[in-house]
Amino acid sequence: MDVAEAVxxxxxxxxxxxxxxxxxTIEELVQAACLAPAPHHSRPWQFVLLSQKVRTALVQAMEEAWQRDLAADGVPPAQAEALLRRSRQRILFSPALILCCLDMAQARPWPDPRRQRAERDMFVQSLGAAIQNLQLxxxxxxxxxxxxxxxxxCQEDVKRALALPQDWEPLFLLQLGYPHPSHRPPPRPPSPLDAIFKEL
Ligand SMILES: Cc1cc2nc3c(=O)[nH]c(=O)nc-3n(C[C@H](O)[C@H](O)[C@H](O)COP(=O)(O)O)c2cc1C
Incomplete structure (x- = not known):
């Protein structure tokens, strides 16, 4: 498959x-992730393959956090339970599940919040690029x-449940597996070029 076809x-x-x-295959995919561009020659990511055993603890911690938010938002309990159940099933039944984290230990120690935020933004962008490599x-x-x-x-809850180092920022779970034969992606929304592309 060529790149355009994969994209x-x-x-x-x-x-x-x-x-x-x-x-x-999982290791090969993580190695492809690590070929992504990253700021100042860092490798500011950590990928954690989650066993069934740790997924149970993770689900419990994430559900407690989400439940608090749903209750604070006034979501009716039946609707909240349906959301939690769908997420729980995805986490427990993914053939492989990878937690994608920023490794903030590699960040430059800027003295002010403006540059600290820019540094983190660069790391988030880089993690997105790494995940895209893996996905493609x-x-x-x-x-x-x-x-x-x-x-x-619920980063702190995830860190506690998995005993992750303090400098790691868990951001995304990545489900990975062979698509079910019933998989039919919905049509993509249009991206009219004139709405998202300008020349000044
Ligand atoms: C940063 C980010 C967060 C996302 N979060 C979720 C999510 O929590 N649950 C989910 O089912 N999909 C999630 N997605 C997948 C998007 O819904 C999906 O990429 C989008 O609908 C476009 O569809 P496509 O990937 O099939 O092209 C996320 C994608 C990105 C880039």
């Missing part, structure tokens, strides 16, 4: 066949992926 053909996959993903190569190999952003909303 155009990749879609988020949320339903997987139970077939496991070989460990060597996975697609080219017949695998499917989907980002789940839930950890970004």
């Amino acid at each position: 155009r053909g990749r879609r988020s996959v949320r339903h997987f066949s139970p077939c496991p993903v070989p460990r060597e 190569l996975a697609h080219a190999k017949g695998l499917g992926t989907c980002i789940m952003a839930a950890p970004a909303f």
